[in-house]
Amino acid sequence: MTLPRVLIIGAGLIGTSVALALREHGGEVWLSDPDPATAQLAADMGAGVVVPDLRDAKGIADIALLAMPPAFVATGLAHAQECAVADVYTDVASVKSLPAQQARAAGCDLEAFVPGHPLAGREKHGPAAARADLFLGRTWALCPLPENAPAAVDAVTDLVVACGADPVRVDAATHDQWVALVSHAPHLVSVAMAARLAGPSAPAEALRLAGQGLRDVTRIAAGDPELWAQIVAANAAPVAQILQAVADDLAATARALASGAAGDTDDTVARLLDQGRAGVARIPGKHGGKPPEFTVVQVVIADQPGELARLFAAAGAASVNIEDIRIEHSPGLPVGVAELSVRPGEVARLLDAMDAGGWPVRR
Amino acid sequence: MTLPRVLIIGAGLIGTSVALALREHGGEVWLSDPDPATAQLAADMGAGVVVPDLRDAKGIADIALLAMPPAFVATGLAHAQECAVADVYTDVASVKSLPAQQARAAGCDLEAFVPGHPLAGREKHGPAAARADLFLGRTWALCPLPENAPAAVDAVTDLVVACGADPVRVDAATHDQWVALVSHAPHLVSVAMAARLAGPSAPAEALRLAGQGLRDVTRIAAGDPELWAQIVAANAAPVAQILQAVADDLAATARALASGAAGDTDDTVARLLDQGRAGVARIPGKHGGKPPEFTVVQVVIADQPGELARLFAAAGAASVNIEDIRIEHSPGLPVGVAELSVRPGEVARLLDAMDAGGWPVRR
Numbered sequence: 147m148t149l150p151r152v153l154i155i156g157a158g159l160i161g162t163s164v165a166l167a168l169r170e171h172g173g174e175v176w177l178s179d180p181d182p183a184t185a186q187l188a189a190d191m192g193a194g195v196v197v198p199d200l201r202d203a204k205g206i207a208d209i210a211l212l213a214m215p216p217a218f219v220a221t222g223l224a225h226a227q228e229c230a231v232a233d234v235y236t237d238v239a240s241v242k243s244l245p246a247q248q249a250r251a252a253g254c255d256l257e258a259f260v261p262g263h264p265l266a267g268r269e270k271h272g273p274a275a276a277r278a279d280l281f282l283g284r285t286w287a288l289c290p291l292p293e294n295a296p297a298a299v300d301a302v303t304d305l306v307v308a309c310g311a312d313p314v315r316v317d318a319a320t321h322d323q324w325v326a327l328v329s330h331a332p333h334l335v336s337v338a339m340a341a342r343l344a345g346p347s348a349p350a351e352a353l354r355l356a357g358q359g360l361r362d363v364t365r366i367a368a369g370d371p372e373l374w375a376q377i378v379a380a381n382a383a384p385v386a387q388i389l390q391a392v393a394d395d396l397a398a399t400a401r402a403l404a405s406g407a408a409g410d411t412d413d414t415v416a417r418l419l420d421q422g423r424a425g426v427a428r429i430p431g432k433h434g435g436k437p438p439e440f441t442v443v444q445v446v447i448a449d450q451p452g453e454l455a456r457l458f459a460a461a462g463a464a465s466v467n468i469e470d471i472r473i474e475h476s477p478g479l480p481v482g483v484a485e486l487s488v489r490p491g492e493v494a495r496l497l498d499a500m501d502a503g504g505w506p507v508r509r
Numbered sequence: 510m511t512l513p514r515v516l517i518i519g520a521g522l523i524g525t526s527v528a529l530a531l532r533e534h535g536g537e538v539w540l541s542d543p544d545p546a547t548a549q550l551a552a553d554m555g556a557g558v559v560v561p562d563l564r565d566a567k568g569i570a571d572i573a574l575l576a577m578p579p580a581f582v583a584t585g586l587a588h589a590q591e592c593a594v595a596d597v598y599t600d601v602a603s604v605k606s607l608p609a610q611q612a613r614a615a616g617c618d619l620e621a622f623v624p625g626h627p628l629a630g631r632e633k634h635g636p637a638a639a640r641a642d643l644f645l646g647r648t649w650a651l652c653p654l655p656e657n658a659p660a661a662v663d664a665v666t667d668l669v670v671a672c673g674a675d676p677v678r679v680d681a682a683t684h685d686q687w688v689a690l691v692s693h694a695p696h697l698v699s700v701a702m703a704a705r706l707a708g709p710s711a712p713a714e715a716l717r718l719a720g721q722g723l724r725d726v727t728r729i730a731a732g733d734p735e736l737w738a739q740i741v742a743a744n745a746a747p748v749a750q751i752l753q754a755v756a757d758d759l760a761a762t763a764r765a766l767a768s769g770a771a772g773d774t775d776d777t778v779a780r781l782l783d784q785g786r787a788g789v790a791r792i793p794g795k796h797g798g799k800p801p802e803f804t805v806v807q808v809v810i811a812d813q814p815g816e817l818a819r820l821f822a823a824a825g826a827a828s829v830n831i832e833d834i835r836i837e838h839s840p841g842l843p844v845g846v847a848e849l850s851v852r853p854g855e856v857a858r859l860l861d862a863m864d865a866g867g868w869p870v871r872r
Contacts, residue, residue: 287718314714324714324715327710327711328715328716328720329718329723331702332702332726334759334762335698335701335726335759336722336726336785337784338698338758338785339694339785340785340789341755341781341784341785341788342694342751342755343690343788343789343792344784344785348791349687350791350793352687352690352691353691353793355648355691355692357628357629358630359630359699359728359729360691360692360792361792362726362729363698363699363725363726363728363729364788365722365726365789366722368786368789371786374782375778382766382767382769383766385766386762386766387763388705389759389763389766390759390763392701392702393755393756394756394760396701396753396755396756396759397753397756397757397760399697400748403741403746403748404746404749406742415697416735418704419737420734422699422701422702422707422730422734423703423730423731424704424707425703425704425727425730426706426727426728426730428711429706429716429724429727430716430717430719444550449830451829452821452822454821454824454825454831454834455818455822455824455825457821458820458822459818459821461814461818462814462815462817462818467814471834472834473831473832473834481554481555506550
């Protein structure tokens with residue numbers, strides 16, 4: 147596949163990571179950013195060559211990628227198309243319907259603009275945090291518009307694949323519903339809980355009792371309020387629908403708790419707890435709970451060099467492939483517990499091997 | 510300070526962690542659990558000696574610590590006192606008013622029972638997740654009853670200090686309001702968000718878009734539903750009040766979003782976002798008990814049996830003790846990345862060993 151010439155407009159984390167991914171395969175990349183120092187840092191990292199002014203960049207690229215917040219996409223696109231910097235345009239904003247509507251209203255050429263959204267990010271921002279492998283194996287949503295030329299969609303799809311990502315086509319409205327569910331509504335739910343910690347009914351002594359659970363639930367509530375106000379406003383209807391459902395469940399739970407005899411468990415509460423656990427288990431990946439196809443075997447091990455080697459050698463000798471491992475160990479204790487995830491068909495062999503090696507196990 | 514002889518009744522995460530903390534200082538610890546395998550795993554970890562039946566354990570301990578959900582405390586206490594296993598009793602349940610009322614109604618000896626609640630926990634349960642340092646620098650609420658003998662309160666306070674925790678005396682009703690705010694309500698808020706991921710309106714494709722924010726907000730929703738149903742039912746009124754306030758804020762936000770012009774930010778939303786940020790800022794920084802600083806070394810490994818054995822053998826041969834390991838690997842890819850945590854002083858040796866073994870590393 148011949149790589150397209152790409153102009154990155156916005157050399158932040160995402161834009162520079164796209165640039166690095168393309169450069170890794172020898173692609174020709176141009177960089178533009180309202181902040182010259184940002185563009186230069188990206189260039190210094192080997193991400194491409196700086197274009198100081200788009201008005202001098204006519205026809206410089208096959209594809210221009212707009213890497214900026216949703217509210218800026220339509221005006222950014224209008225300017226880039228005015229300068230005719232590329233044949234095809236795409237963006238990476240986390241909301242898709244509204245920017246497309248705004249671009250349509252602004253009279254942009256929508257035949258050439260294929261909206262996209264890579265589901266990848268880091269807690270750090272800016273080009274310095276960029277990584278060529280940021281998109282490897284990640285989902286990259288593509289939301290073609292009715293006006294799109296098929297060749298434009300193909301070109302952007304190829305670009306996504308060149309970055310190592312997995313393109314998933316979905317219409318803009320569906321995309322926005324999905325991100326409302328997995329990102330925007332969770333943000334506001336976190337905020338609404340955190341808001342309870344701000345009033346006079348939250349004395350400092352109470353907050354001394356805070357544990358990791360509260361910290362996790364409210365962590366994202368520390369995010370930039372202005373940015374989030376823009377994001378949720380740009381995706382208002384889908385977010386509102388989910389928030390209303392959460393509010394209804396919480397209000398029903400409050401009623402059930404307030405009306406129950408003290409100490410009684412209530413069906414409303416039990417059902418919600420079950421549903422919540424079922425929901426969190428559906429989040430894919432290691433952090434959303436163990437994949438159901440693996441069985442976890444707990445093995446008590448001595449905390450000393452060579453002990454894990456001996457354990458893995460025993461597992462390997464029994465042809466058991468350990469899919470994941472977590473080690474729990476209390477500093478200072480001479481033992482730890484290794485939690486080994488293996489395929490169910492290999493559990494018996496693993497138990498035998500551990501037993502033969504003298505390790506206490508618990509399935 | 511001479512350590513008391515302690516009987517742990519309930520060898521789960523908290524019970525076993527107390528046992529490990531005491532064992533670290535050479536304390537005499539006895540372990541009891543309705544599940545013999547659980548008690549045995551704790552014993553295998555060095556937490557103490559299993560007591561198969563409390564009826565054979567008269568006078569075995571100075572203090573018996575009941576580590577069980579709130580709903581079981583009163584009956585557990587009655588049974589333990591019937592067996593006269595100790596002179597002084599305490600518990601660790603996260604709700605304090607109701608169990609004390611139930612114990613009083615059950616005719617327990619309240620002179621010897623000093624309710625407590627360590628503010629420490631993990632999302633994992635069971636003895637395997639226990640840590641001797643779980644309570645280091647953490648608040649441990651003590652809620653003495655009017656009936657308590659001063660010597661019993663002193664004995665339990667000493668036990669808390671021996672575990673490295675910071676005892677804080679507070680009456681049971683105030684305690685219950687505080688934990689409703691910092692623990693029980695946040696749990697149900699997390700659950701209510703996670704519940705949205707369970708229905709047909711959350712297709713698997715949508716969940717593929719999940720990032721770290723959603724994972725954090727919903728992490729605790731994976732907790733044991735039965736246990737949590739009991740906990741919130743035992744603290745119903747304070748929890749209901751907070752949930753209602755969260756529900757009101759979310760419903761107001763949903764209305765504001767649904768009624769706003771597309772792309773408009775609304776004061777309701779902005780105010781809530783500001784209040785949420787102010788709230789999260791009030792959570793105090795973590796108290797002590799920080800794990801030692803480890804350095805993470807990333808090693809690219811082939812996904813096949815024996816590969817980790819080879820890696821650990823190389824690390825062991827270099828006298829490097831791997832403190833923790835996480836394996837990241839995208840399904841279908843022939844390689845994964847093992848993230849090895851080691852003490853900073855061992856990094857150079859590990860890098861050399863990995864290099865000599867032909868593994869690509871990245872510090």
